[in-house]
Amino acid sequence: MKKLLFVYIVLIGLFVLYVYQYQTSETTNNEWSEHELRGTIDETYVMVTFQTGIDYWKRPLKGFEDAAEALNISVAYRGATQYDVNEEITVLEQVIAKNPSGIAISTMDPEALNPVINKAVESGIPVVMFDADAPDSKAYAFLGTNNHYAGVTAAHKMAELLNESGEVGVVTHPNQLNHQERTQGFRETIETEYPDMTVVDVKDGRGDQMISKEVSEDLMRENPDMKGIFASEANGGVGVGKAVLDQQKKGDLHIISFDTDKGTLDMIDEGVISATLAQGTWEMGYWSLQFLFHLQHNLAGDLEGETDLPRYVDTGITVVTKDNVSEYYPVD
Amino acid sequence: MKKLLFVYIVLIGLFVLYVYQYQTSETTNNEWSEHELRGTIDETYVMVTFQTGIDYWKRPLKGFEDAAEALNISVAYRGATQYDVNEEITVLEQVIAKNPSGIAISTMDPEALNPVINKAVESGIPVVMFDADAPDSKAYAFLGTNNHYAGVTAAHKMAELLNESGEVGVVTHPNQLNHQERTQGFRETIETEYPDMTVVDVKDGRGDQMISKEVSEDLMRENPDMKGIFASEANGGVGVGKAVLDQQKKGDLHIISFDTDKGTLDMIDEGVISATLAQGTWEMGYWSLQFLFHLQHNLAGDLEGETDLPRYVDTGITVVTKDNVSEYYPVD
Numbered sequence: 001m002k003k004l005l006f007v008y009i010v011l012i013g014l015f016v017l018y019v020y021q022y023q024t025s026e027t028t029n030n031e032w033s034e035h036e037l038r039g040t041i042d043e044t045y046v047m048v049t050f051q052t053g054i055d056y057w058k059r060p061l062k063g064f065e066d067a068a069e070a071l072n073i074s075v076a077y078r079g080a081t082q083y084d085v086n087e088e089i090t091v092l093e094q095v096i097a098k099n100p101s102g103i104a105i106s107t108m109d110p111e112a113l114n115p116v117i118n119k120a121v122e123s124g125i126p127v128v129m130f131d132a133d134a135p136d137s138k139a140y141a142f143l144g145t146n147n148h149y150a151g152v153t154a155a156h157k158m159a160e161l162l163n164e165s166g167e168v169g170v171v172t173h174p175n176q177l178n179h180q181e182r183t184q185g186f187r188e189t190i191e192t193e194y195p196d197m198t199v200v201d202v203k204d205g206r207g208d209q210m211i212s213k214e215v216s217e218d219l220m221r222e223n224p225d226m227k228g229i230f231a232s233e234a235n236g237g238v239g240v241g242k243a244v245l246d247q248q249k250k251g252d253l254h255i256i257s258f259d260t261d262k263g264t265l266d267m268i269d270e271g272v273i274s275a276t277l278a279q280g281t282w283e284m285g286y287w288s289l290q291f292l293f294h295l296q297h298n299l300a301g302d303l304e305g306e307t308d309l310p311r312y313v314d315t316g317i318t319v320v321t322k323d324n325v326s327e328y329y330p331v332d
Numbered sequence: 333m334k335k336l337l338f339v340y341i342v343l344i345g346l347f348v349l350y351v352y353q354y355q356t357s358e359t360t361n362n363e364w365s366e367h368e369l370r371g372t373i374d375e376t377y378v379m380v381t382f383q384t385g386i387d388y389w390k391r392p393l394k395g396f397e398d399a400a401e402a403l404n405i406s407v408a409y410r411g412a413t414q415y416d417v418n419e420e421i422t423v424l425e426q427v428i429a430k431n432p433s434g435i436a437i438s439t440m441d442p443e444a445l446n447p448v449i450n451k452a453v454e455s456g457i458p459v460v461m462f463d464a465d466a467p468d469s470k471a472y473a474f475l476g477t478n479n480h481y482a483g484v485t486a487a488h489k490m491a492e493l494l495n496e497s498g499e500v501g502v503v504t505h506p507n508q509l510n511h512q513e514r515t516q517g518f519r520e521t522i523e524t525e526y527p528d529m530t531v532v533d534v535k536d537g538r539g540d541q542m543i544s545k546e547v548s549e550d551l552m553r554e555n556p557d558m559k560g561i562f563a564s565e566a567n568g569g570v571g572v573g574k575a576v577l578d579q580q581k582k583g584d585l586h587i588i589s590f591d592t593d594k595g596t597l598d599m600i601d602e603g604v605i606s607a608t609l610a611q612g613t614w615e616m617g618y619w620s621l622q623f624l625f626h627l628q629h630n631l632a633g634d635l636e637g638e639t640d641l642p643r644y645v646d647t648g649i650t651v652v653t654k655d656n657v658s659e660y661y662p663v664d
Binding site: 004007008011012014015036037038070071072143146280282283287290299308309310311312313314315316 | 336339340343344346347368369370402403404475478612614615619622631640641642643644645646647648
């Protein structure tokens, strides 16, 4: 009987402890709920792109998903399957109709998309642009590459490869602003910082492998002493690489390319392309979702009536060479 | 006896429930501990500045503190009390000796501070720069104003105030890079986008109220038709304001100034200064601490051996006028 009473007392003690602990944990939760960076699984944030199936979007989407895990929220991926702004507009309209907690958008045609972007913002949905901006839209922020600085980085890498001496050329896509900026950054840096180097010519490869191959063959014929070519986008880089292989100039002519699609990485691995510039695509996705979460939860600033977010995030550039190329193959 | 047995069974049930709940909560905690954005109170992150007592640092520090609350970590504020880089070096050395979880630094002399910044990074302490960069240091990121764009914003506001027509002048501090960038952005925008406006002169106010007052009096005498002055820093703006009051030109000449110290805000309230540009100082502090936390917890990217943080965050500019000036007075 005494034994039973003892067990009784121990169990009452544990019960009191249980109630106490339960209440304490409640208090702690309440204290943090207002400010902590933790949402709920039924908040859904959407990433919208175009050509949704291409490899390029895998890393921004991984960043978006990693941020969702850190913030305990849900994400979805939508977009135009083709390079078609009308399809992207239709998809974005459908996304807006579901009233998501936020939308991160990349588009090839900001002018056409601006009205739909503004419609989302006006209906109270947080929107940020990533990778390619829509500067005249009402989106709250843009997260992407500083293309001028990317060109500067390419110039310094080229100078390093050529011991700061020799003729170089450029194959680019001169109708697009981002490519103009890359070319200008490259050219200005070579001209102002490397007196023994010259940019002999800038050719239009039109973002196409075959055309880039042809114009780089012209470039090599017209400038037999040329020691390097900067290709401002990935198809151009592979095209130049094929020309260098055909002309048996591998090792004599250094190529610096852009982005990290499989064709480019393979040519780096084989020593045809010396270096490529990797954009901070994971960062674009990760910090886009952080910004959207901060807007949705009114954590973006301390001023009433203001959307106090940074307006531009330069997500950075990394130089990829044979030494670190293995890290850039997608892990499926 | 039966009653006692019943109580006994209920209590055993509660005990089992308690153990079960305890284990569940352990599991839940473990599941989240790796990714969630929540640190511990014994992690201390330090903000280091110079002239630590001036109003300017209150808003970055508030942003730093707000992020600390959201992330459940601790912060401290240190720095040179004077405009003295040697004092700042000494303070930074002392901070490094305590091995903090991260340091956000602003300095007036990056060249002198670079070795100490690098020492912190080399000893494994995450470091970001805010407000003023140390571009040749090993700091992981810079968060601050895009000064060129700030000048562009000032030009558009001036054009709006003057109905896109008339002569304007500039009072600046031409020895400092940030002021050169502001002046250039202002000048280029007026020259290329407003054909009926002219920048008649740029004067050196040396960051001093009295000198700025004198040079703006010269400016007004030499250009009697001048309709506006852009002052690229706060002392200059107040100096120009005093000149305008002395010359009884209030209302005839529009002043656009920079930053939001009390003297500037008072002159906006009185209608002497038409507008001032507020930097995103809260954002500098808030996102600096977010970045340091991500570095400390290895959340900054998905590549091994890379510090995958955005390298530059443009914390933005807001135009402050009589309409919203009340929001900018510090709340103590």
